[in-house]
Amino acid sequence: MSVTSTATAFERTRAEGRAALVGYLPAGYPDVPGAIEALKVMVEAGCDIIEIGLPYSDPVMDGPTIQAAAQQALEGGIRTADVLRTVEAVAATGTPTLVMTYWNPIERFGVERFAQGLVDAGGAGLITPDLTPDSAAPWIEAADARDLDKVFLVAPSSTDERIAMTTAASRGFVYATAVMGVTGARASTSDLAGPLVARAKATTNLPIGVGLGVSNGTQAAEVAGYADAVIVGSAFVRTLLDAGTDRQAGLAALRKLTEDLADGVRRG
Amino acid sequence: MNDPMNGHGPDERGQFVSGDVAWGGRYMPEALIAELDELTRVWTEAMVDPTFTGEFQRMLAEYANVPSPLYDATRISEQAGARILLKREDLNHTGAHKIRNVLGQALLAKRMGKTRMIAETGAGQHGVATATAAAYLSLDCVVYMGKVDTERQALNVARMNLLGAEVVAVDSGSQTLKDAINEAIRDWVATVEHTAYCFGTAAGPHPFPAMVRDFCRGIGDEARAQVLELTGALPDVVTACVGGGSNAIGMFTAFLDDEVRIVGFEAGGDGVDTDRHAATIYAGEAGVLHGARTYVLQDEDGQTIESHSISAGLDYPGVGPQHAYLAHTGRAEYQPVTDAEAMDALALLARTEGIICAIESAHALAGSLRLAAENPGSTILVNLSGRGDKDMGTAIEWFGLGRPQ
Numbered sequence: 157m158s159v160t161s162t163a164t165a166f167e168r169t170r171a172e173g174r175a176a177l178v179g180y181l182p183a184g185y186p187d188v189p190g191a192i193e194a195l196k197v198m199v200e201a202g203c204d205i206i207e208i209g210l211p212y213s214d215p216v217m218d219g220p221t222i223q224a225a226a227q228q229a230l231e232g233g234i235r236t237a238d239v240l241r242t243v244e245a246v247a248a249t250g251t252p253t254l255v256m257t258y259w260n261p262i263e264r265f266g267v268e269r270f271a272q273g274l275v276d277a278g279g280a281g282l283i284t285p286d287l288t289p290d291s292a293a294p295w296i297e298a299a300d301a302r303d304l305d306k307v308f309l310v311a312p313s314s315t316d317e318r319i320a321m322t323t324a325a326s327r328g329f330v331y332a333t334a335v336m337g338v339t340g341a342r343a344s345t346s347d348l349a350g351p352l353v354a355r356a357k358a359t360t361n362l363p364i365g366v367g368l369g370v371s372n373g374t375q376a377a378e379v380a381g382y383a384d385a386v387i388v389g390s391a392f393v394r395t396l397l398d399a400g401t402d403r404q405a406g407l408a409a410l411r412k413l414t415e416d417l418a419d420g421v422r423r424g
Numbered sequence: 425m426n427d428p429m430n431g432h433g434p435d436e437r438g439q440f441v442s443g444d445v446a447w448g449g450r451y452m453p454e455a456l457i458a459e460l461d462e463l464t465r466v467w468t469e470a471m472v473d474p475t476f477t478g479e480f481q482r483m484l485a486e487y488a489n490v491p492s493p494l495y496d497a498t499r500i501s502e503q504a505g506a507r508i509l510l511k512r513e514d515l516n517h518t519g520a521h522k523i524r525n526v527l528g529q530a531l532l533a534k535r536m537g538k539t540r541m542i543a544e545t546g547a548g549q550h551g552v553a554t555a556t557a558a559a560y561l562s563l564d565c566v567v568y569m570g571k572v573d574t575e576r577q578a579l580n581v582a583r584m585n586l587l588g589a590e591v592v593a594v595d596s597g598s599q600t601l602k603d604a605i606n607e608a609i610r611d612w613v614a615t616v617e618h619t620a621y622c623f624g625t626a627a628g629p630h631p632f633p634a635m636v637r638d639f640c641r642g643i644g645d646e647a648r649a650q651v652l653e654l655t656g657a658l659p660d661v662v663t664a665c666v667g668g669g670s671n672a673i674g675m676f677t678a679f680l681d682d683e684v685r686i687v688g689f690e691a692g693g694d695g696v697d698t699d700r701h702a703a704t705i706y707a708g709e710a711g712v713l714h715g716a717r718t719y720v721l722q723d724e725d726g727q728t729i730e731s732h733s734i735s736a737g738l739d740y741p742g743v744g745p746q747h748a749y750l751a752h753t754g755r756a757e758y759q760p761v762t763d764a765e766a767m768d769a770l771a772l773l774a775r776t777e778g779i780i781c782a783i784e785s786a787h788a789l790a791g792s793l794r795l796a797a798e799n800p801g802s803t804i805l806v807n808l809s810g811r812g813d814k815d816m817g818t819a820i821e822w823f824g825l826g827r828p829q
Contacts, residue, residue: 260720
């Protein structure tokens with residue numbers, strides 16, 4: 157399968173003079189087919205890049221919303237192979253698809269084996285919230301051998317030296333965490349994000365995506381004013397959690413939110 | 425204390441390197457790396473600053489009742505067939521070795537200008553110790569505790585409250601210690617500017633394993649001198665129980681360069697052939713948990729498996745990375761001790777010596793009695809890491825105590 161790279165997506169959004177919308181859902185919530193269906197709705201309604209979360213028992217960077225969905229996915233028996241299956245189904249739409257994961261499950265599966273599995277599934281790369289480049293030698297090697305994206309995170313607390321080190325090790329884009337805190341929708345966007353994006357941009361030509369807290373089109377437009385991508389996770393998960401067992405209602409709400417956010421990144 | 429690293433690692437990246445495995449390290453969100461770097465810097469400087477080390481020693485002596493005595497347990501020795509020497513950490517203020525670690529970390533928090541200290545706790549012992557140190561040094565204190573544990577250990581929740589700490593019941597995941605750690609990390613990511621995370625064991629990301637070890641290493645330094653004074657020789661074996669492993673590494677560090685056998689005892693729960701145990705080194709596999717590469721109880725997808733032990737302090741699916749390193753290099757041995765073996769040892773110590781120890785420490789004693797049977801006539805130094813008051817509920821249930829006979 158040919159991999160659609162995030163670079164292709166960013167070329168398009170840059171040509172259109174706008175930021176990209178990056179949407180996240182964990183695999184396996186509400187179940188494996190249900191997550192695939194939801195992710196496809198997000199693609200149809202305007203996400204330019206998809207992040208698929210690999211549910212993990214000890215997600216220290218996630219707030220209550222994503223924890224709850226990931227926990228339910230684990231209770232539903234999600235396996236690492238199911239995550240790759242989800243990637244394959246979503247990547248088949250032609251939208252670049254990354255996996256966001258804590259490190260231990262990848263190491264346990266085998267770094268080389270997972271990297272190859274990702275390539276075989278048409279996945280674009282990995283976002284690694286608890287793996288910084290200075291601890292990531294095996295992943296960097298496996299990714300570089302396959303031209304996979306390595307999306308590392310920078311934070312408001314990162315020193316200039318660490319930002320330079322992190323952007324130099326990244327491929328695809330760089331994930332700027334807008335707030336000091338865990339994932340979760342927030343009422344207002346952070347005033348820490350703009351300066352962080354500027355500091356990151358000073359070190360790289362890679363696109364800079366901003367995540368943590370964005371939940372509506374207005375916020376997306378604001379972030380799109382200074383970032384190359386607006387990353388949304390908890391707000392999407394929330395629509396599904398709130399709809400409970402009424403899956404059609406959940407998908408409808410998901411579509412509506414995606415459209416609102418997609419409109420937002422075009423206004424930014 | 426002039427060499428914080430004591431020549432036994434970790435390297436500057438926090439790794440204990442054995443062959444092609446680098447145990448420990450730092451697998452953490454970027455948002456916390458700057459703080460971990462700063463903590464490493466301040467701790468490294470503090471440990472060679474006589475003002476800091478002097479203040480630490482003063483607090484230990486005046487407040488925590490340290491050094492704890494070494495006790496020649498002649499009656500239990502007679503039964504064991506070997507000389508059992510007990511390092512009485514159960515006599516420290518708050519009833520365990522943990523006061524050493526929290527006083528060190530609280531003093532460091534003050535040095536860094538922090539006003540708030542957070543901690544995780546399982547049964548509540550580290551939470552109580554942290555709340556104690558926070559009260560003593562005028563820091564705000566929030567303790568994260570699994571919801572299941574707050575219900576099982578209501579007395580310790582009350583103790584923390586009385587000491588002025590807020591206790592947050594964590595209802596995510598398995599609602600136990602590992603989830604309390606996750607929640608404390610989440611708090612810390614958001615509050616790191618003014619908050620110190622007082623980690624309860626010699627695990628987690630660098631510098632915690634080495635830092636907690638160095639705050640606890642007085643156990644072994646004192647015991648080594650005490651044994652030499654008492655017997656004129658080093659012991660044949662040094663033992664301790666191992667959950668995360670702070671009391672054990674605190675005891676073992678002084679003996680790493682000696683020709684002394686070092687044995688850690690892990691919680692074997694219902695038995696290591698069942699799925700209800702916490703024998704992380706014995707039955708786990710290398711992985712990453714809570715920021716460090718170490719042995720982890722995990723399934724084939726790398727999801728953490730819930731551990732089980734009658735002793736809450738040993739009920740953890742990971743272990744400090746230096747223990748993983750010492751096991752991997754063969755310098756130390758790690759053996760499981762079941763719930764039943766530990767409770768037998770607890771009862772024996774109570775009846776022969778009049779000491780009710782913590783169930784954690786009873787694991788060390790039980791394993792030591794096994795070693796005594798294998799090596800009659802030997803001298804075994806056991807870290808009696810805590811007292812058993814907190815465990816009376818468990819003991820009542822296990823032994824059927826308090827019923828008219």
